[in-house]
Amino acid sequence: MLKYIIKKLLLMIPVLLGLTIIVFLILHLAPGDPVHKVVGPNATPEVYENVKRSMGLDRPLIIQYFDYLGNLLKGDLGSSILQHRPVADIVMERFPITIGLGVRALLLSFLIAVPVGIIAAVNRNKLLDYFAMTFALVGISMPTFWFGMLLLYFFAYKLRLFPISGYGTWKHLMLPVITMGLTDAAVIARMMRSSMLEVIGQDYIRTARAKGLKEKVVTNKHALKNALIPVITLLGMRMGWIVGGSVTLEIIFSIPGLGRTMVDSIFSRDYPVVQGSILILAASVMISNLIADILYAVVDPRIRY
Amino acid sequence: MEDIIKEDILEEVESCEPNFWQRLFSNKMAVFGAIVILILFIIAIFAPLIAPYSFDAIDLPQMLKGPNTENILGTDEFGRDIFSRIVYGSRISLKVGFIAVGISLVIGTILGALAGYYGGITDYIISGITDIAYSFPVSLLAIAFVAALGRSLTNLIFAVALVSWSGYARLVRGQFISLRNREFIEATKILGMSDVRIIFKHMLPNSMAPIIVLTTLEIPKAIIVESSLSFLGLGVPPPAPSWGSIMSSGRAYIMEAPWIAIFPGLMMALAVLGFNLFGDALRDTLDPRLKD
Numbered sequence: 001m002l003k004y005i006i007k008k009l010l011l012m013i014p015v016l017l018g019l020t021i022i023v024f025l026i027l028h029l030a031p032g033d034p035v036h037k038v039v040g041p042n043a044t045p046e047v048y049e050n051v052k053r054s055m056g057l058d059r060p061l062i063i064q065y066f067d068y069l070g071n072l073l074k075g076d077l078g079s080s081i082l083q084h085r086p087v088a089d090i091v092m093e094r095f096p097i098t099i100g101l102g103v104r105a106l107l108l109s110f111l112i113a114v115p116v117g118i119i120a121a122v123n124r125n126k127l128l129d130y131f132a133m134t135f136a137l138v139g140i141s142m143p144t145f146w147f148g149m150l151l152l153y154f155f156a157y158k159l160r161l162f163p164i165s166g167y168g169t170w171k172h173l174m175l176p177v178i179t180m181g182l183t184d185a186a187v188i189a190r191m192m193r194s195s196m197l198e199v200i201g202q203d204y205i206r207t208a209r210a211k212g213l214k215e216k217v218v219t220n221k222h223a224l225k226n227a228l229i230p231v232i233t234l235l236g237m238r239m240g241w242i243v244g245g246s247v248t249l250e251i252i253f254s255i256p257g258l259g260r261t262m263v264d265s266i267f268s269r270d271y272p273v274v275q276g277s278i279l280i281l282a283a284s285v286m287i288s289n290l291i292a293d294i295l296y297a298v299v300d301p302r303i304r305y
Numbered sequence: 306m307e308d309i310i311k312e313d314i315l316e317e318v319e320s321c322e323p324n325f326w327q328r329l330f331s332n333k334m335a336v337f338g339a340i341v342i343l344i345l346f347i348i349a350i351f352a353p354l355i356a357p358y359s360f361d362a363i364d365l366p367q368m369l370k371g372p373n374t375e376n377i378l379g380t381d382e383f384g385r386d387i388f389s390r391i392v393y394g395s396r397i398s399l400k401v402g403f404i405a406v407g408i409s410l411v412i413g414t415i416l417g418a419l420a421g422y423y424g425g426i427t428d429y430i431i432s433g434i435t436d437i438a439y440s441f442p443v444s445l446l447a448i449a450f451v452a453a454l455g456r457s458l459t460n461l462i463f464a465v466a467l468v469s470w471s472g473y474a475r476l477v478r479g480q481f482i483s484l485r486n487r488e489f490i491e492a493t494k495i496l497g498m499s500d501v502r503i504i505f506k507h508m509l510p511n512s513m514a515p516i517i518v519l520t521t522l523e524i525p526k527a528i529i530v531e532s533s534l535s536f537l538g539l540g541v542p543p544p545a546p547s548w549g550s551i552m553s554s555g556r557a558y559i560m561e562a563p564w565i566a567i568f569p570g571l572m573m574a575l576a577v578l579g580f581n582l583f584g585d586a587l588r589d590t591l592d593p594r595l596k597d
Contacts, residue, residue: 141578146570244444285442
């Protein structure tokens with residue numbers, strides 16, 4: 001077990017290094033000259049060269065990359081071209097908002113999806129199953145941001161139950177969390193149903209029934225525990241979708257999270273902020289995948305690598 | 306004993322083959338999905354005949370009009386006909402979906418085949434890269450790509466391809482590893498066939514079922530990634546209409562003109578639903594073991 005966890009942790013190193021290379025290259029492949037942006041169009045060639053040197057852009061790319069990596073390890077993500085303050089500060093301010101939204105949505109989706117998946121599986125090929133899975137299929141086919149706009153239109157604008165924009169109270173969080181939670185629940189419910197169906201077909205469930213246990217006990221005690229295992233890994237994987245999806249939702253619901261910051265910075269060509277946001281968002285997804293992998297091995301003793 | 310097994314297998318093959326389409330289309334969901342996909346193609350191919358207006362025909366006096374007899378799905382902030390824009394938008398969604406998934410299919414299949422067939426150090430390197438690519442958050446990688454290289458249809462297609470090839474590589478690698486030690490593959494090796502021939506003539510055809518299923522399920526994902534990027538303004542530059550970009554402009558007018566955002570989303574949900582239904586049914590018919 002320990003060996004497996006160490007192996008997984010070691011595997012994270014090349015993954016994270018790959019991420020830093022991609023993020024580093026964004027700045028260097030990006031259209032436009034970053035020095036030009038700092039010095040303005042009327043700078044003399046001398047000023048231009050000086051700034052270029054002070055930004056470290058006159059040195060070979062590979063040296064610049066290792067510089068970047070060294071700074072990163074010190075927690076220095078560079079500084080914003082437009083806001084004139086460290087990117088790390090901006091990220092620290094915005095990132096908790098995105099994660100808070102994501103965790104709430106994930107929680108909601110599991111609370112909905114696990115019971116729905118079980119009910120569908122237990123009533124396989126009956127009306128209830130058919131209903132649940134039709135809704136789930138519609139859920140996975142809808143673009144999340146579109147669903148968000150629909151909810152915003154009906155519940156905030158038409159029914160005036162929630163504020164249309166702004167951020168700060170629980171009321172502002174309701175619609176984005178529901179949007180994300182419901183669309184994600186669709187995916188997890190499908191997974192939960194098939195996982196449950198597979199477990200129900202196993203010999204030990206037949207044994208439990210043969211022992212004369214009540215159907216409720218068989219479902220809740222014997223089947224559910226085992227059926228939940230693969231769904232746990234989804235926890236980490238869904239975090240990736242949620243962080244990705246939160247980019248569009250933060251824009252629709254005007255939430256000042258990191259996803260929105262990233263998109264705004266792409267348009268204002270504030271590339272250090274773009275780099276920092278992508279780095280932190282992607283790293284958080286990868287780390288939650290790692291945690292899910294380890295959790296999976298802990299919960300399922302059959303996993304031995 | 307062997308004869309009996311052989312007969313059994315032959316019977317199974319015979320009972321499978323001619324009935325494939327029959328079995329597939331005995332599933333009502335598959336029929337629905339196939340019809341949706343077919344209609345989508347017809348709309349995309351005959352867009353100029355179907356759309357009553359051009360997708361960029363600005364008509365300011367008609368701006369922000371709700372659905373009416375002249376503009377059945379209403380107009381946007383420039384008075385452009387939403388219906389016509391959605392019709393033309395299907396071209397971009399299908400183009401991005403099919404080309405991007407096509408590229409990732411080719412790249413992923415080749416890499417997965419090499420890793421699975423040769424094993425050893427080849428497998429180690431390819432699997433390493435694949436696992437790294439696979440663990441990247443899909444939409445963030447696509448956003449990073451477009452942010453770095455600028456927005457255009459080509460970049461959009463490559464951004465989407467960049468995020469979906471690793472799924473193919475993992476799938477094909479797994480298929481090849483399980484095929485590698487089967488008798489009929491060993492027989493081809495004893496017969497002295499070249500590696501290329503074994504891979505393309507014997508192993509790949511035997512891995513087609515899951516590849517086809519993955520493709521029908523990857524296309525709707527690609528369509529969603531495309532529309533999300535377009536929604537963020539990182540897709541195809543205007544005035545070209547993409548369902549995502551129409552919804553994006555509709556966001557600003559969601560209160561006074563909700564139809565701008567609602568109809569393209571509805572169309573997209575229907576398209577994605579069609580592909581998902583067809584893909585699910587195809588999976589159940591081709592290879593019930595793949596059912597998740």
